[in-house]
Amino acid sequence: MSEKIKEPIIIVNYKTYTESTGKNALELAKKAEKVHAETRAYVGVAPQLAELAAVAKSVNIPVFAQHIDPIKPGGYTGHVLAESVKEAGAVGTLINHSERQLKLSDIEQIVKIARDHHMLSVVCANNPSVSAAVAALEPDMIAIEPPELIGTGVPVSKAQPEIITGTIKLVREVNKKVVILCGAGISHGEDVSAALKLGTQGVLVASGIVKAKDPYAIMREFAEASKK
Amino acid sequence: MSEKIKEPIIIVNYKTYTESTGKNALELAKKAEKVHAETRAYVGVAPQLAELAAVAKSVNIPVFAQHIDPIKPGGYTGHVLAESVKEAGAVGTLINHSERQLKLSDIEQIVKIARDHHMLSVVCANNPSVSAAVAALEPDMIAIEPPELIGTGVPVSKAQPEIITGTIKLVREVNKKVVILCGAGISHGEDVSAALKLGTQGVLVASGIVKAKDPYAIMREFAEASKK
Amino acid sequence: MSEKIKEPIIIVNYKTYTESTGKNALELAKKAEKVHAETRAYVGVAPQLAELAAVAKSVNIPVFAQHIDPIKPGGYTGHVLAESVKEAGAVGTLINHSERQLKLSDIEQIVKIARDHHMLSVVCANNPSVSAAVAALEPDMIAIEPPELIGTGVPVSKAQPEIITGTIKLVREVNKKVVILCGAGISHGEDVSAALKLGTQGVLVASGIVKAKDPYAIMREFAEASKK
Amino acid sequence: MSEKIKEPIIIVNYKTYTESTGKNALELAKKAEKVHAETRAYVGVAPQLAELAAVAKSVNIPVFAQHIDPIKPGGYTGHVLAESVKEAGAVGTLINHSERQLKLSDIEQIVKIARDHHMLSVVCANNPSVSAAVAALEPDMIAIEPPELIGTGVPVSKAQPEIITGTIKLVREVNKKVVILCGAGISHGEDVSAALKLGTQGVLVASGIVKAKDPYAIMREFAEASKK
Numbered sequence: 001m002s003e004k005i006k007e008p009i010i011i012v013n014y015k016t017y018t019e020s021t022g023k024n025a026l027e028l029a030k031k032a033e034k035v036h037a038e039t040r041a042y043v044g045v046a047p048q049l050a051e052l053a054a055v056a057k058s059v060n061i062p063v064f065a066q067h068i069d070p071i072k073p074g075g076y077t078g079h080v081l082a083e084s085v086k087e088a089g090a091v092g093t094l095i096n097h098s099e100r101q102l103k104l105s106d107i108e109q110i111v112k113i114a115r116d117h118h119m120l121s122v123v124c125a126n127n128p129s130v131s132a133a134v135a136a137l138e139p140d141m142i143a144i145e146p147p148e149l150i151g152t153g154v155p156v157s158k159a160q161p162e163i164i165t166g167t168i169k170l171v172r173e174v175n176k177k178v179v180i181l182c183g184a185g186i187s188h189g190e191d192v193s194a195a196l197k198l199g200t201q202g203v204l205v206a207s208g209i210v211k212a213k214d215p216y217a218i219m220r221e222f223a224e225a226s227k228k
Numbered sequence: 229m230s231e232k233i234k235e236p237i238i239i240v241n242y243k244t245y246t247e248s249t250g251k252n253a254l255e256l257a258k259k260a261e262k263v264h265a266e267t268r269a270y271v272g273v274a275p276q277l278a279e280l281a282a283v284a285k286s287v288n289i290p291v292f293a294q295h296i297d298p299i300k301p302g303g304y305t306g307h308v309l310a311e312s313v314k315e316a317g318a319v320g321t322l323i324n325h326s327e328r329q330l331k332l333s334d335i336e337q338i339v340k341i342a343r344d345h346h347m348l349s350v351v352c353a354n355n356p357s358v359s360a361a362v363a364a365l366e367p368d369m370i371a372i373e374p375p376e377l378i379g380t381g382v383p384v385s386k387a388q389p390e391i392i393t394g395t396i397k398l399v400r401e402v403n404k405k406v407v408i409l410c411g412a413g414i415s416h417g418e419d420v421s422a423a424l425k426l427g428t429q430g431v432l433v434a435s436g437i438v439k440a441k442d443p444y445a446i447m448r449e450f451a452e453a454s455k456k
Numbered sequence: 457m458s459e460k461i462k463e464p465i466i467i468v469n470y471k472t473y474t475e476s477t478g479k480n481a482l483e484l485a486k487k488a489e490k491v492h493a494e495t496r497a498y499v500g501v502a503p504q505l506a507e508l509a510a511v512a513k514s515v516n517i518p519v520f521a522q523h524i525d526p527i528k529p530g531g532y533t534g535h536v537l538a539e540s541v542k543e544a545g546a547v548g549t550l551i552n553h554s555e556r557q558l559k560l561s562d563i564e565q566i567v568k569i570a571r572d573h574h575m576l577s578v579v580c581a582n583n584p585s586v587s588a589a590v591a592a593l594e595p596d597m598i599a600i601e602p603p604e605l606i607g608t609g610v611p612v613s614k615a616q617p618e619i620i621t622g623t624i625k626l627v628r629e630v631n632k633k634v635v636i637l638c639g640a641g642i643s644h645g646e647d648v649s650a651a652l653k654l655g656t657q658g659v660l661v662a663s664g665i666v667k668a669k670d671p672y673a674i675m676r677e678f679a680e681a682s683k684k
Numbered sequence: 685m686s687e688k689i690k691e692p693i694i695i696v697n698y699k700t701y702t703e704s705t706g707k708n709a710l711e712l713a714k715k716a717e718k719v720h721a722e723t724r725a726y727v728g729v730a731p732q733l734a735e736l737a738a739v740a741k742s743v744n745i746p747v748f749a750q751h752i753d754p755i756k757p758g759g760y761t762g763h764v765l766a767e768s769v770k771e772a773g774a775v776g777t778l779i780n781h782s783e784r785q786l787k788l789s790d791i792e793q794i795v796k797i798a799r800d801h802h803m804l805s806v807v808c809a810n811n812p813s814v815s816a817a818v819a820a821l822e823p824d825m826i827a828i829e830p831p832e833l834i835g836t837g838v839p840v841s842k843a844q845p846e847i848i849t850g851t852i853k854l855v856r857e858v859n860k861k862v863v864i865l866c867g868a869g870i871s872h873g874e875d876v877s878a879a880l881k882l883g884t885q886g887v888l889v890a891s892g893i894v895k896a897k898d899p900y901a902i903m904r905e906f907a908e909a910s911k912k
Binding site: 324326329330331332333335336340353354355357358360361362365366398401402 | 558582589593629
């Protein structure tokens with residue numbers, strides 16, 4: 001990660017919601033691009049694979065895959081090849097989201113594959129101890145998301161600040177550089193501010209944006225959040 | 229499946245080969261389209277997801293996903309939603325390929341999801357007994373592929389004809405309608421003819437086409453194969 | 457299965473409940489043995505693996521494993537070998553329980569391994585269509601258990617009799633011989649009677665027995681259930 | 685781990701070999717016990733679950749499970765409950781062997797469950813980076829085993845000493861206390877000596893003992909290995 005990325009970092013995980021599928025994928029990305037253009041905040045989107053190329057071609061913000069597999073080109077029917085998503089325009093990938101958990105050795109291999117292809121690796125972790133383990137694998141970013149808060153609208157940065165601070169402490173003992181995001185329940189600008197104050201550099205967010213009545217407004221609110 | 233599909237049915241599984249990734253995906257599809265235009269044989273292609281939309285938009289032949297997940301729209305990061313691949317242009321999907329094997333109850337659910345979305349379901353099976361089990365789930369097509377022959381160039385239709393005939397016998401006891409394809413090691417027109425003579429209606433093929441020096445020539449050879 | 461087995465067949469799945477772990481495993485088996493001795497009903501138990509040998513050595517009723525893996529002797533750390541559980545005294549095994557679901561090709565292989573070792577195969581299925589698929593694999597028994605009713609105390613035989621009758625119809629089209637059990641929510645003798653009237657030959661039961669105040673009394677009630 | 689454990693630590697992973705199944709399980713444990721009695725080296729055995737109780741009851745050396753699941757008592761058919769293997773006599777468990785790899789969050793949870801039940805956790809890792817990640821989870825022991833050397837008779841301590849030293853370096857940055865074992869290809873006393881010299885405290889070994897003509901002689905050789 002370049003040191004110059006303007007905080008907060010906001011990565012919108014499209015998951016497989018209706019609101020972010022098909023044509024909706026592109027519309028949402030256009031709104032994210034607008035927020036980035038207006039605020040210079042780092043706003044990335046992680047659409048489904050079938051919409052990834054169209055999104056990447058149409059907007060000038062970072063596009064992530066939601067998952068890639070620990071494979072090289074070859075006979076891997078139904079798997080996700082780094083080369084393929086990169087050529088489609090992805091600059092990085094989520095890894096080990098709580099809805100797509102992976103074996104430890106696969107996480108390690110995917111982080112390495114991402115590095116070899118100059119793709120950003122954003123590894124999700126469900127608690128401080130797992131975050132520390134992930135930190136040892138030297139990904140570009142860690143996103144800490146307590147699964148019990150995902151989709152609840154209860155922000156981890158407020159409900160369980162000790163998870164965030166505990167994570168940061170453990171992670172920094174192992175890895176000084178990795179960017180730390182938090183997620184789960186983030187739906188207001190103040191949740192993002194709270195997350196930044198606790199020491200994270202941004203958020204990984206899904207339903208809080210994708211299922212919002214006005215995703216543009218919420219992303220704008222997020223982008224303007226600060227530590228103050 | 230319409231009764232009027234002109235045999236042989238040829239479905240080209242792109243897997244995650246370099247030769248079928250990125251721009252290569254579209255080039256190969258164009259060749260498949262040419263073969264279809266010249267011979268009227270049913271030639272479908274199953275690219276990776278990140279290339280699926282571009283391929284489907286550019287050619288007038290059936291495009292398949294290599295896999296979809298047993299999910300409805302919702303929080304399923306990193307999974308493959310039927311609605312998404314359908315909107316991208318897929319008319320069907322491979323299911324349970326030997327390189328992407330699934331739990332039985334998931335196969336059942338995916339076949340149902342495909343049916344609900346008017347997508348063709350092509351379920352792979354590794355032996356006659358498994359094929360019979362699959363037949364009970366009433367997919368549109370079964371592709372029988374002994375894993376030990378995949379990628380070998382040794383055609384199942386010649387090396388183990390009894391697997392094909394045994395499969396057809398068991399499948400027909402359970403299901404009269406399902407289309408039966410065979411795969412693994414198919415690389416010459418005569419392998420396709422052999423498969424048709426044994427009672428299949430076509431082939432699922434990967435490296436035999438994708439990694440061929442002249443994929444067009446081989447597809448053309450396949451398309452002209454007959455029971456004679 | 458011998459034709460002479462006295463119905464109802466009752467198989468008690470111990471799962472990993474406290475009430476059936478350690479010394480409790482043997483106590484429960486002794487009660488099951490008593491019920492068998494008094495009623496001649498077929499009462500089998502499926503304890504955890506670490507208690508299986510002690511249970512099998514101490515009682516004279518059929519003992520089942522809860523799972524075996526599709527492996528032969530070799531390098532499979534942490535897996536369950538048929539030879540091992542058989543030598544420990546198991547006469548059969550559950551396969552594909554909804555809490556331990558398996559890939560289709562693995563189910564097929566395990567059924568074959570069980571047959572090769574003269575062990576009874578009891579394959580679980582979650583709906584009629586999956587049951588039909590399982591029937592094609594020719595196991596000794598199928599246990600149909602709608603997962604949404606497991607552990608509820610709402611008996612499938614009463615809440616969803618059409619699932620049972622639908623299953624029996626589909627299964628018999630594919631397989632005339634397989635013994636059909638039902639499970640999920642069975643907790644009274646009348647639930648067993650209802651299951652028998654619908655055409656099953658017995659039940660696979662867990663919490664209804666294991667967590668009962670008086671497991672002996674409930675097993676006895678089950679054993680005396682009849683089609684009348 | 686008590687500080688007083690006499691090195692080398694030798695843990696014999698029985699896997700699912702014929703030579704360590706059924707009655708053979710106990711015979712092999714008796715030999716291990718003899719070696720321990722004669723040399724005071726730490727010799728543990730990890731039999732299959734169905735033989736675990738009988739082995740633990742008959743010998744006075746540490747007995748390990750080969751795997752436990754991240755579960756509490758409840759409805760987990762076919763899974764391995766810590767309480768059950770502990771009551772059967774296990775003092776610890778292998779976790780994440782390369783033949784039974786686990787999701788990262790499951791490893792974390794199992795290590796915690798083992799700790800809560802005062803059981804030793806021995807987590808396997810396939811390379812230095814994965815070992816460092818495991819170290820962050822604070823298990824009692826890490827066993828580094830390059831999968832490509834498992835079962836080859838080519839000792840990791842000689843073929844790839846840099847893997848061992850690299851692992852130790854990375855692990856110690858994260859965790860000062862964890863005991864480090866190595867495995868894969870260990871079949872002679874000198875392989876154990878080499879492993880100790882590189883800074884490990886012992887070995888996790890399988891076929892080198894289990895499939896040896898004279899397992900007692902080899903274990904004895906191992907037990908007498910030293911850094912000299």
